[in-house]
Amino acid sequence: MGKHTFGSEYGFQTRAVHTGNDVDGETGAIKRPITMANSYELPYDPTDLNWSSAGGNLYTRNGGSNQKYLQEKIASLEGGEDCIVLASGVAALSGLFFALLEKGDHVIFSSVTYIAVYRLLHELLNNKFGVETTIVDTSDVENVKKAIRPNTKLIHIETPGNPTLNISDIRAIADVAHEHGALLSVDNTFASPFNQRPIELGADFSVESLTKYINGHGDAMGGSITGKKEYLDIIRAQSQINLGGTISPFNAWLIMRGAVTLPLRMKQHNENALAVAKWLQKQDCVSFVAYPGLEDHKGHEIAAKQMNPGFGGVLSFGLKADHDTHNRFVSHLNVITSAVSLGHDESLIVFLGENDERQYLYPDEFSNGFFRFSVGIEDVEDIIGDLRQALEKTGFSTK
Numbered sequence: 355m356g357k358h359t360f361g362s363e364y365g366f367q368t369r370a371v372h373t374g375n376d377v378d379g380e381t382g383a384i385k386r387p388i389t390m391a392n393s394y395e396l397p398y399d400p401t402d403l404n405w406s407s408a409g410g411n412l413y414t415r416n417g418g419s420n421q422k423y424l425q426e427k428i429a430s431l432e433g434g435e436d437c438i439v440l441a442s443g444v445a446a447l448s449g450l451f452f453a454l455l456e457k458g459d460h461v462i463f464s465s466v467t468y469i470a471v472y473r474l475l476h477e478l479l480n481n482k483f484g485v486e487t488t489i490v491d492t493s494d495v496e497n498v499k500k501a502i503r504p505n506t507k508l509i510h511i512e513t514p515g516n517p518t519l520n521i522s523d524i525r526a527i528a529d530v531a532h533e534h535g536a537l538l539s540v541d542n543t544f545a546s547p548f549n550q551r552p553i554e555l556g557a558d559f560s561v562e563s564l565t566k567y568i569n570g571h572g573d574a575m576g577g578s579i580t581g582k583k584e585y586l587d588i589i590r591a592q593s594q595i596n597l598g599g600t601i602s603p604f605n606a607w608l609i610m611r612g613a614v615t616l617p618l619r620m621k622q623h624n625e626n627a628l629a630v631a632k633w634l635q636k637q638d639c640v641s642f643v644a645y646p647g648l649e650d651h652k653g654h655e656i657a658a659k660q661m662n663p664g665f666g667g668v669l670s671f672g673l674k675a676d677h678d679t680h681n682r683f684v685s686h687l688n689v690i691t692s693a694v695s696l697g698h699d700e701s702l703i704v705f706l707g708e709n710d711e712r713q714y715l716y717p718d719e720f721s722n723g724f725f726r727f728s729v730g731i732e733d734v735e736d737i738i739g740d741l742r743q744a745l746e747k748t749g750f751s752t753k
Contacts, residue, residue, distance in 0.1 A: 366431065366548065367617040374427035374610060388607040389419040408590035416595055420606035425578075427613055428562070431547040433554045434580035438589055439606060443543060443563025444470045445599030446577030450539060450559060451475070451508075453592040454585070457484040459507040464492040464522060465715040466515035468541065468563075472712060475510070489715065492522040493653060495530060502534050512541040514657070517670055517706060517726040518716050519544075519644040521653025524660055528556030537585075543567070544668050546697070548620040550661045553580060564609045566697030567667070570619050574608035576601050619699070619731055624664025626737060627729040631669050633738050638674075639750040642719040645669035668696050672724040679748060680705050680723055686744035689736050696728035701737055703727045 360372045377384055394411040396403070408416055421439050429437035440446045451474055455461065463475050479485040490497045492511045509531045513522040524540055531538040539559035540552035546567040552560040562568060564576035579589060594600060624647075631645035646657035647665035657665055673680055684692050690701040707723045710716075729737060742752045 360430065362430070362433065369430045370427070370616050371614050373430040374423040374425075386420075386423055386610075388603050390603050391418070406591070406595050408587075408594055414603065415598055415600045417590075418600075418603055418606070420603040420610065421601055424564075424576075424601075424606045424610045424613075427610060428547075428564070428568070428578045429580055431568075431613070431616070432542075432560050432562075432578075432580040433547075433551045434560065434582075436583040436586045437578055437580045438586050438594060439564065439601050439609075440577045440579075440594065441599040441601045441605075442575045443468070443561070443565060443577035445597070446561050446563075446579050447471060447541070448474055449589055449593030449597060449599060450561060450579050451479060451485075451510075452597060453589040454508055454537065455479060455483075455485050456507075458486070458505060460486040460488070460503045460505045461508045461510060462488050462490050462492075462498060462501045462506060463510040464512050464515055464520075465489050466491075466518045466520050466712075467510075467512045468516050468543075469712075471510065471512070471541070491520075491715075492527060493520045495523055495526045498527055498530050502530070502536070506534060506536045508537050508539060510539045510541070512544070513550075513660075514544040514646055514653075514666060514668070516541075516544060516668075517724075518720060519646055519651070519653075519668065519670055520717075521646050521651075521657045523656045524550075524552050524555040524557055528558075531558075532556070543697075544666050545661055546616065546620055546666070548617055549624070549664050549666055555660055558582065558585070565695065567620065567623070568616055568697075569609045569612040570616060570697060570699060571608075571612050572695065572698035572700070574605040574612070576605050576609045620664065620667075622731040623667030623697075623729060626731065626734045627667045627669055628665065629734045630727070630729050630737055630741070631671075634669075634671050634741070636753050637745070637750070638753075639745060641672040641674045641722070642724075643669060643671045644719075667729045668726065669729065670720070670724050670726050672719065672722060673750075675748075677707060677723055680707075680725070683744050683748045684725075686747040687740055688743075689732060689740035690727075690730075690744075696726075698728065699731050701728065701730035701732060701740075 559581040
């Protein structure tokens with residue numbers, strides 16, 4: 355039995371190590387190599403080939419070996435039937451929407467989502483192609499029920515939400531969607547499949563930015579869609595080939611390598627973020643902390659039910675300070691890096707100011723500017739120590 359066939363009878367960590375990997379038939383290497391090719395040998399008579407078919411080794415835009423191996427691993431970790439891996443998380447999101455939606459269809463989506471989702475659904479697909487959209491605070495399932503229309507085709511949620519960390523009940527919203535003949539897609543990037551598996555909670559699709567936790571090293575980009583084969587065949591045919599957002603063999607190989615340590619890294623992310631969130635809560639200069647692992651978080655009870663064993667490595671917080679003071683605080687950080695993205699091994703922080711165009715969709719405490727903080731896997735004492743010294747250099751006292 356090849357190692358790539360490891361199934362659900364094995365534990366998550368075992369599947370993270372073995373699924374998609376096998377002994378290389380040509381060299382005997384125990385790690386599959388990077389196949390840096392954009393074309394593959396054709397059969398004796400290629401005239402019957404469909405040049406737009408997906409999945410076979412024909413041309414790397416149609417599908418490549420390293421992409422295939424990574425798809426096997428992600429499908430296993432997500433608990434899904436099939437998986438498509440593309441060039442980025444946004445390629446996965448746009449590929450999903452492009453293939454599933456047509457003019458006149460209606461989409462409900464979370465008021466707090468990644469900016470590309472807001473652009474795609476609120477502006478681009480709406481204005482260019484006549485897809486109707488409704489922005490809803492999906493942390494309350496009653497809002498979703500009220501927004502349903504006869505032409506609702508898809509509900510798209512993000513939980514925890516970027517950047518406010520709001521929580522939506524996946525199982526409850528899946529039930530609403532299916533009761534009305536709609537599909538549910540969940541952006542699972544903030545949680546990762548280690549902490550949360552939307553497919554197992556009733557969602558039709560789980561979308562990941564593989565760039566983040568699953569790769570985990572800040573050196574490759576990719577995105578995935580996991581779900582039933584009947585839908586993923588449509589997405590492959592319509593989006594992968596015709597939109598061309600194909601992952602490179604090298605990036606697929608890098609993410610394959612990174613995913614092996616996902617369980618170990620996520621345990622540390624979970625533990626560090628909770629400790630940092632609790633420390634920040636004690637500081638008089640901190641105006642708020644948003645992290646679903648905190649018991650006073652609005653969505654903690656639902657998060658505890660659907661996220662296991664932890665709540666991820668991202669939190670948001672604000673300071674009782676003006677705009678420039680927020681920036682001065684960041685300038686004093688040494689261990690923590692000021693940069694976008696999340697899920698890296700190193701801690702990353704970004705200051706999001708008061709002029710965000712989606713500010714009207716955020717809770718009131720976010721209105722004076724705030725930090726999105728991706729807590730890394732460094733020693734937690736060093737992370738907290740860095741926050742402490744930066745706050746003190748900025749003029750605040752700490753506890």
